[in-house]
Amino acid sequence: MENGEYVIDVHGLSKSFEGKMAVNQLTLQVRQGEIYGFLGPNGSGKTTSIRMLCGLLTPDSGSGTCLGFDVIKETAEIKRQVGYMTQRFSLYEDLSIEENLDFTARMYGMENRLAVVEKSLERLGLSQRRKQLAGTLSGGWKQRLALAACMLHQPRLLLLDEPTAGVDPKARRDFWDEIHRLAAEGITVLVSTHYMDEAERCNRLAYIAHGNLLTSGTAAEVVAQSGITTWAVEGNDLFKLTEQLRGLPGIKYVVPFGNTLHVSGDDAEQLQRSIAPFQADLRFHWEQSKPGLEDVFIQMMEQVKDNPS
């Protein structure tokens, strides 16, 4: 029933709201057991894309399958088999942890409901606090509870919409450990985020901006495809240097990263020529560095800004 090895296989999905294009011709293929990162700035169309995948929104055009079911006609079946975690906490804050899980278990018509809920509480480590209202949990715990709730019916595909927004680093790390554990069990995970460190933890990723998919592949592929060269500069008075470098031919962007400055461009030779005079200045230490995902994505954003589609 499934289309080859792809769990998600959609082509040309588009959606606009009141004439404003939210997602433009999205084509996405996600393999079984993969952690697929979905990156992009706020308002880029990540949430809309995910909602179209799980049957919450009907695409204006395009076609495809999710878990082998048609994303337009078989949304009921998709809803039954997909675990979707919304960006905003969407469990009931005035229900306790246990009541929320129980509600979800009933919703999916689970057999041995009580045992399933019990196991989930144990796995969460919330057995002792089961009577606590969900609204009183901290951000990190809310996310873990939401994840547990959308895992109750043992979906084969998880769609997580910015699951770690506003969560502290420790909780974020725990969350990602859990995602990796789930992926190891064979569950496919599509996760949207705008944290670069999280992007690095995905098997493959896609970058979307202003509704357009700009690139996709493994992190290494994305960097290689971009063809950019990055130089890292260390030294004093970097702020002044920033001002001087900006606008020189071949220099696409100059961004401070703590005490270093990243200078990038897609034409290595021209970039080299432009920075040569500054390399002679002994106050600065120049080193060619491997561009990171962040360098690539920032440059992509700049490109989109230059020629909006």
Next chain:
Amino acid sequence: MTGKYFSWSRFVAVVVKEFIQMRRDRLTFAMMVGIPLLQLILFGFAINSDPKHLPTAVLSADHSEFSRSFIRAMENSDYFVVVKQVASEAEADRLLAEGDVQFVVNIPENFSRKLQRGEHPVVLVEADATDPSATGNAIVAISTLAQTAINRDLQGALQPLISKPAPFEVRIHRRYNPEGITQYNIVPGLMGVILTMTMIMMTGLAMTRERERGTMENLLATPVRPFEVMAGKIVPYILVGYIQVTLILLAAWLIFNVPMLGSVPLLYVIVLVFIAANLSVGMMFSTIAKNQMQAMQMTFFFFLPSLLLSGFMFPFRGMPQWAQTIGEALPLTHFLRMVRGILLKGNGLMDTLPHLWPIALFILVVVGIGLKRYRKTLD
């Protein structure tokens, strides 16, 4: 038991959740009991459509036995209390204009002399009729007084002046509420008014609350079907409705001594249909309203015509045809007729059926619109 079209498990999930949320939301729950109590007190004790003891001023230029008898007869009717004797017409006008008195009785000079001569003198009663219902019954009472008030004083030579009986008699038999007690009409009607307001409001808020709190997205992402959500949200409120009805019936029985001639179990069955009608309106509103505020406003948009055109506040037959037509479409109109019929007239099932099917039709239409409007997606 997870069928393709209706799942008992999902339905129960919604019911259980709604009950828990209702229990946690103490204030709302208190209001659901508090609103009927407050309305009972206000409408039951404070409203009287047959006002008596109305302040009256007397401007008398004739101090005879006859005029005294007439004034006494007025007071005996219970509708009038003479609060002031005035000396001039100007003063009487001022009292009326300022609202200090509701009536001015003007007995002319030579009243007794003209009366004795058989000249049929005129007594002028001026009424402050700005509010017609406040003076209506009193005016009816006073016009019959002229027939009888002074008969006792007309003796001897005056005997021929005693008014003769009309050639035929009109006998009035006020059935169902012979004493014209307002509460007998208001308290049963109140049941319908309270159910209309609370049921529509509560369910109107139920769905918009999910949307406002963001839980709607989660709900839509589950396999739950629109009918399961609607039915599951309705059931807890049916229970609340019954609690309200029981409260009002107890008050009607114990406090207001409203007669209960008909079958109370029949009433409870009819209440179910009426509650269902209101809940379906609330559900429909909640599928249209974007937030709780809008749901609230829509509730009042529906509540106002229900209150005014159903015959609860004003006589149904007094309204023009177009208003009656609107009134006939409202569930409250038919419910009022059934409740008053059962309690006051002792109507049975066959008498109530003609008012039951319009409500059933109403439910069908509204649920149809509601299910059509319920959005399974977020588009």
